[in-house]
Amino acid sequence: MAIKLKKGFKQLLDEANAVIETIPTKDALALVDDPGVTLIDLRDIRELWREGKIPGAVHAPRGMLEFWVDPESPYHRDVFASGKKFVLYCQSGWRSALAAKELQTMGFGPVAHVAGGYHAWKDAGGPTEAVEQKPPKS
Numbered sequence: 001m002a003i004k005l006k007k008g009f010k011q012l013l014d015e016a017n018a019v020i021e022t023i024p025t026k027d028a029l030a031l032v033d034d035p036g037v038t039l040i041d042l043r044d045i046r047e048l049w050r051e052g053k054i055p056g057a058v059h060a061p062r063g064m065l066e067f068w069v070d071p072e073s074p075y076h077r078d079v080f081a082s083g084k085k086f087v088l089y090c091q092s093g094w095r096s097a098l099a100a101k102e103l104q105t106m107g108f109g110p111v112a113h114v115a116g117g118y119h120a121w122k123d124a125g126g127p128t129e130a131v132e133q134k135p136p137k138s
Contacts, residue, residue: 016101021112025120042090048131055129089114
């Protein structure tokens with residue numbers, strides 16, 4: 001039996017992309033050294049260990065983003081209170097598009113995302129850095 005959804009992921013992405021700022025990869029390359037921008041990597045930590053990340057990017061797993069952004073949350077992270085522009089990315093630009101829309105809905109910003117994600121970043125020759133796999137804290 002097939003599940004009948006009111007909205008599929010394609011419609012959700014279309015709706016997000018209609019209201020968020022999408023930064024083309026070639027323009028995003030210039031943001032690495034921009035002091036007014038914080039790049040946010042939404043991917044799972046295992047993706048970072050396997051593939052690296054954009055130098056200087058802050059890792060904020062997608063499942064924790066809204067909690068880390070909200071100053072009322074017990075999980076709030078100070079990096080999100082900096083007043084900078086936040087540019088999100090994931091592997092392909094899907095999670096980051098949905099996340100950017102959700103942050104806008106929360107009233108958080110300025111926020112944008114990178115078209116094509118980390119995959120497009122690497123294809124464009126963007127710099128990357130390895131992420132060391134650390135054992136979990138006990």
